[in-house]
Amino acid sequence: MRKSLLIIFYIFLCPCFSFADIDSIFYSSNNLYISHHFDQALEGYLSIVNEDENNGVLYYNIGNCYYRLNQLGYARLYYEKSKLYNPTDRDVLHNIEIIESQLIDQINQVPEFFLIRFVQNINKQFSSSQWGYLLIFVLYFNLFLFLLFLFTNLVDTRLNCLRGLLFSVPVLLCVAFFLIYSNLPAKYNDAVLVAPNAYVKTAPSESADDYFIIHEGLKFQVIDQVSNWSRISLLDGKDGWVKTVDFEVIK
Template sequence: MKQILGFLLLTLPCFCFAEAEQHYSDLFEAGNVHYKNGNYDSATSIYQQIQGAGYESAPLLFNLGNSYFKQGAFPEAILNYERALKRDPSNPDIQFNLSMANNQIVDKIEPLPGFFMSNWWKAIHRSFDLDYWALLCIAFSAMVALSIFLFKTSQEPSSKQSYFFGGILGIFLFVFCVIAANSQYTERYRNEHAIVFDSSVTLRSEPAENSSELFVLHDGTKVQVLRTEASWFYVAIADGNKGWILGSSLVKI
């Protein structure tokens, strides 16, 4: 009897979790139906309900961004596209819709030209998500282990040489994948970005209202948060300009 009770206690949370997953999956489909029928406000409410319950994914954020875009709420659309892109950085649909939303806002900021190698490396490590890079790391570590095993057990000199170079190649690919995964992790989680939500805000030279005015940003513009001081954020924009802005003017990605 105790064993049966223990089994029920262990499996009950799993069943509840599965039911919750199905519930929010059904809600997501209901939101999609509202979106297809042009009921963008209803679709937005449903997507927000799912998001508020903690079931956040790239497709959900993408659809939420689309709903906001259709309603002309471009800062909200950009925020959700950016959040979706963090989870699926190589998705061309998210990239395209984000560029469309950025075309609708006031600030058209030209980014600083990057070095060729820097741009190339970004394209490489963004080509897969973190989970895929992790799988590649596991695969190449297994390749190294197998090469070592075959090298030690093989009696043929030519075969041992092949296994040796196979192991070297596996080590190189493993290290490459680790570095790529770390680059994407750093870009996604350690580099903090935010979206301006005030219709117009002045950036200042110091974290104080009476400091010198530098330039003005408008809602929908993306900034990188470099550091904070009390309620002020020191931020940089794509063209390299920097200044202090009140944190209440921003929503973090």
């Protein structure tokens, strides 16, 4: 009986201790960052990143450390990771803009069809989980209006419910669309160059001709992979092959 109680105690309380350790490391790393011990703060943050993979604030803090250590590639990488969870966070977006202004490579994006750009801009306003919460809220609101319409005998109330449903049902469909859209698997993976620079080749081989050179912190899409080489595409439409070890995928 005593052994059983100890096992139950271990099962239920060990996760609490684990979470307490993560919080302790996180806050001690914050204090190290405030004290300008950026390398030690970074070490602390990275030690818990695999235990708290869905923490946009943690990714943001890691990005800050890398930026202070003048590693623009990894700083951009972790800011972009943070952006996945906080797509409208002003601090994250501002820091990404700062890094982009400091990059050697200034790439002009090929103009997109306005409707695609419109949908993407709306989708970026919320993360996937936020679209899910919004869908639940709108769904319950529609259900409330529908039930009120069914069970009330007041003509004015029934008319107001109908007006509300005429407005909220299309909203429900739109939110459902963006939830599905935000969860669609990406056709290509976004990545950031973390090496100081990389020569983009015309083929996946060391002996292939150099096409152009890119530098640390540049964001691009990975569209193919052959052995230890990856084919990348830039915003301006240029593409070529780089070594896979030179970049990190944002995910």
